[in-house]
Amino acid sequence: MNILVLAEHDNAQLKASTLATVAAASRLDGPIHLLVAGHGCASVAEEGSRIAGVGKVLLADAPWLADRLAENLAPVLVAQAAGCSHVFAPATSFGKNVLPRAAALLGVSQISDVVDIVSADTFVRPIYAGNALATVQSVDPVILASVRVSAFEHAAQQGGCAAIESVDAGADLGLSRVVARELSDNGHPELASAKVIVAGGRGLGSAESFHTLLDPLADKLGAAIGATRAAVDAGYVTNDCQVGQTGKIVAPDLYVAVGISGAIQHLAGIKGSRTIVAINKDPDAPIFEIADYGLVGDLFEILPQIGQALDES
Template sequence: MAILLFAEHDNASLSEQTAKALTAASQIGGDVDILIAGKSASAAAEAAAKLSGVRKVLLAESEALEQRLAEAAAALIVSLAPEYDTILAPATTSGKNVLPRVAALLDVMQVSEVTEVVSADTFKRPIYAGNAIEVVQPTDATKVLTVRTAGFAAATDGGSAEVSPIDAPSNGSDLSSFIKNIQTESDRPELNSAKIIVSGGRALGSEDKFNEVITPLADKLGAAVGASRAAVDAGYAANDLQVGQTGKVVAPDLYIACGISGAIQHLAGMKDSKIIVAINTDEDAPIFQVADYGIVGDLFDILPELARQL
């Protein structure tokens, strides 16, 4: 059995999401190859080669693959598909963009957001906003999966796989083009990989209050900042900070939910956190049902005091 892992990277470095997806691939069993699709991405390929459990690293470089657009990346993966029983990627923006197209081109069912590997052909994934777990056993000859990496530990270094350059097919490269990438610059950890997250909800009341209360605590803790969908929709926080079913799924060591009621959609994105602290004036808020520690009180009093004590 051979497995192809479509890597998450920025050409210069390999994302931790790839190392976590590698753990899932190892649990499936078989030889695991990592595909680095990009441009001037030899550094990312070398990092992938050092991960334990990797048979070889395939390095495909071209202008069309620099941003890993779905059309060009899917064409590359499909060209390699006959050699693999399973194709998987982290359930990141890139993985969610590319693999559905791969599955469609191969005419197979995709199993999305895998949280547990039961066996080589059986997987668990959440449905109904995480309120139920579905056990899926695809019967297709080639299995296509995206992995919710929050549930898997990152694979460690210790490997010495060979890096093999391969040619990228030209088909698909003319179907879309990259215009520009607008990114938010921040000194804080990325939300997906942060060990500590401080999240704010609609109770903050305004963007100014959100920044005034949430930011100092996050700075003291060296934490990433998150937000509920209600806070994002109200304009208190940027879209890329949204945690939840329609945002980012996180599993930090510590998640501090401030003024978040705990709607099902939000819980689906953070309930796997190791320790959850909830601060809310409503003692009946659903967030307290999943919280390890709950504080009933005014967050505008509690958070500044907590920041001072730290």
């Protein structure tokens, strides 16, 4: 049977989360169909057709799908799920919005935040803020699962030559509409897919110190900017920078934690990082328990020294 993957995109290009979701779907046997739903998104479908492992791209194009609202998109997803054994979506805000509604329409349970695939009906997902892993087996006729994108390598963007097929785009149900959308751009890479992240906590003391100290370091490293919930709540940065259980789950090659004590909610979002460097004046801070490298000292003295060393290297 077919495996259906819901593509995340902005009507212009695919998000990296789609590549990770396709990679997860590739763990199972069966043709992978990629559903691209939006408006004026033919270029996205063409991009999807080149992903290695994708057998067919299903294109649903209509004005009422332009904003990818769950109310209009879920019925389209359900219609294309007919004859499929699995439906996968990224466990991003996009996937978390659409997939539960589709599961309700299908009358099945959703398996959330999958980090590993054991078999066609058995999956691994984190529980208790990532401190334990649960192995879940499904008996539903079609399995809907959201995929933690940081847990899977990305499928190759080139190498595929899938056919593109237009499918029914459903109807405008008129249940919701987008009033306004404000996208923040801090001049740094996107947090969820960044290979290097420089993150700050409440220890930086103020929004001015946060940006004065972290922005230059992030620029030198080509890094994204992250923050703890405490830093976001204090107004140092906007909430799209929040990393942790109630923010973004990340898995960069390098995570630099500055002035972060290491609350369990934050640690749950960074455990997949390959290398964690922690800078904190408290030697007993919980962040040092999972850090690969730790610097105990005053961040206001250490960060300028690191910046100077990078300039000289």
